[in-house]
Amino acid sequence: MTKQIKNLKQFSTSAERFEGANDLCPGCAHSIIVREILNATESDLVISASTGCLEVCTAKYPYTAWDNSWIHIGFENSSTAIAGAEAMYKVLKKKNRLPNDGGRDPKFLAFGGDGATYDIGFQWISGCFERGHDMMYVCLDNEVYANTGGQRSSSTPIGASTTTSPAGRVSYGEKMMKKDMLSIMAAHGAPFVAQVAPNHWKDMVKKVQQGFNTEGPVYINAMSACTTEWKFPIDKTISMSDLATDSLAFPLYQIENGNKLTITYRPKKIIPIRDYLGAQGRFKHLFKKGNEHIIEQWQKDVDEKWDYLQRREEAGV
Ligand SMILES: Cc1ncc(C[n+]2csc(CCOP(=O)(O)OP(=O)(O)O)c2C)c(N)n1
Ligand code: SF4
Numbered sequence: 001m002t003k004q005i006k007n008l009k010q011f012s013t014s015a016e017r018f019e020g021a022n023d024l025c026p027g028c029a030h031s032i033i034v035r036e037i038l039n040a041t042e043s044d045l046v047i048s049a050s051t052g053c054l055e056v057c058t059a060k061y062p063y064t065a066w067d068n069s070w071i072h073i074g075f076e077n078s079s080t081a082i083a084g085a086e087a088m089y090k091v092l093k094k095k096n097r098l099p100n101d102g103g104r105d106p107k108f109l110a111f112g113g114d115g116a117t118y119d120i121g122f123q124w125i126s127g128c129f130e131r132g133h134d135m136m137y138v139c140l141d142n143e144v145y146a147n148t149g150g151q152r153s154s155s156t157p158i159g160a161s162t163t164t165s166p167a168g169r170v171s172y173g174e175k176m177m178k179k180d181m182l183s184i185m186a187a188h189g190a191p192f193v194a195q196v197a198p199n200h201w202k203d204m205v206k207k208v209q210q211g212f213n214t215e216g217p218v219y220i221n222a223m224s225a226c227t228t229e230w231k232f233p234i235d236k237t238i239s240m241s242d243l244a245t246d247s248l249a250f251p252l253y254q255i256e257n258g259n260k261l262t263i264t265y266r267p268k269k270i271i272p273i274r275d276y277l278g279a280q281g282r283f284k285h286l287f288k289k290g291n292e293h294i295i296e297q298w299q300k301d302v303d304e305k306w307d308y309l310q311r312r313e314e315a316g317v
């Protein structure tokens, strides 16, 4: 059953499965995204979370911020924890060994950071998608290993200064391009993959609801602005997210069944990438003499990706 959402007030107060009483930094986008996802559905949920800011800051024994069943196993395997729960549920149901559930099957939802998703838990996620578990995997993509002090991950974009790709006299920061996780997950033939951002809550709700109504593995890549590691003021999380989606640093789109691509947000006015980069301390060295070529490369890459997405959408593949 799809939850009817009338307006933002009803949406933001309609479910309390994730408490504000947690240790995430003020302004952390992780908590906004989690609340948006949980509030998008009325279904019973079984949730797992990998080690990372979300888990560490919401489950300090003996406290929890989760008013929901919730599993933590390790950094790399929130995906397999939830896949195991889903497989067990299916078997118990088949054997008629579940208490009467009134016909309400729960949904199975896994959260992981980009370090847990793009890098260390990747093979486990890939296995879950290959086996076709009926689950949703959400990556809280803040483009850095935030919880352990800001090391680069394969989601960290070029030019970002992190503790393991520091900018300085001999380096402009991260050398590699951000890994294209959405294409990789779509290439698994997943029935539904999508990028979301917390500033576009209606788009988020639509995609989360479509994801929960889809049978099989669903991947959601959620842009999660990190005030601490991106280095911007704590009251700018949503305007930072606007800069990301309006500069197309983080385009919003979805891919169904590995091929049908749909762009879900077209900025009325596309802003230059330098406005996005200039608002964050992690990129401030790019504005120094000698590093301008990285900003130019960023702009070129973003333009090319946008052209590519539009061509694919037009072609219906
Ligand atoms: C196998 C393993 N390797 C490393 C760690 C240490 N560790 C815990 S959280 C973390 C960083 C998490 O980064 P990410 O997944 O991006 O989540 P974020 O904290 O950024 O939300 C690391 C490296 C661990 N707990 N287990
Ligand atoms: S370090 Fe970043 S991701 Fe972690 S709690 Fe703080 S703002 Fe959130």
Ligand SMILES: [Mg+2]
Pocket (backbone or CB within 6 Å): 113, 114, 115, 140, 141, 142, 143, 144, 145, 146
């Ligand atoms: Mg991270």
